[in-house]
Amino acid sequence: MHPAVKILPNYSYEDYILWEGRWELIDGIPYAMSPSPTPKHQRISSQLQYLLIDALNSANCEDCKVYDFLDYKTSEHTVVQPDILIVCNEIKKKYLDFPPSLVVEILSPSTAMKDRNNKFSIYQSQGINYYLMVDPEKEETEIYQLQDEKYALLDNSTNNVDLDLATGCNIQLNLDLIWK
Numbered sequence: 001m002h003p004a005v006k007i008l009p010n011y012s013y014e015d016y017i018l019w020e021g022r023w024e025l026i027d028g029i030p031y032a033m034s035p036s037p038t039p040k041h042q043r044i045s046s047q048l049q050y051l052l053i054d055a056l057n058s059a060n061c062e063d064c065k066v067y068d069f070l071d072y073k074t075s076e077h078t079v080v081q082p083d084i085l086i087v088c089n090e091i092k093k094k095y096l097d098f099p100p101s102l103v104v105e106i107l108s109p110s111t112a113m114k115d116r117n118n119k120f121s122i123y124q125s126q127g128i129n130y131y132l133m134v135d136p137e138k139e140e141t142e143i144y145q146l147q148d149e150k151y152a153l154l155d156n157s158t159n160n161v162d163l164d165l166a167t168g169c170n171i172q173l174n175l176d177l178i179w180k
Helices: 003-007 039-058 112-125 175-179
Strands: 023-026 029-032 065-068 072-075 078-080 084-087 102-106 130-135 140-147 150-153 160-166 169-174
Touching: 023 112, 039 065, 039 084, 039 102, 039 169, 039 175, 078 112, 102 112, 112 130, 112 150, 169 175
Parallel strands: 102 130
Antiparallel strands: 023 029, 023 078, 065 084, 072 078, 084 102, 130 140, 140 150, 160 169
């Protein structure tokens, strides 16, 4: 462990639930989720949620649900809030405590480094099958699929993708529609 890490405050889920505002907790270190997302970020999020809900409905994936950000607790010292999630099992607690089928992070200048590094590692280690990183500036979506416990970037030359979320739940997306 790096010496600097030893002197940083280390918080747990019990601390986290007492905080006001939106936060994430990664390896015991708090990250403020402010300021609120830009209008473009929110529009992209809304459009992508609509596309995902429509794809789930078209594929008759009744067990899979789309969620706006919610607490995803991976340990006592790590709680993240992906921008969008697809969960194909019932959530029985105030937070998600098992891997969703898909997570989406919409990159911003203040979060891109954390999304590309910290969260990438967290989602990969948790066994989340798909990780989508949406770049509003480039108007591109990177789709990572878990293969042999490591994320592999899927071919992003086309924005028409088929995703196998759960047994019997295969959805088709046209990601070009995010930018309309």
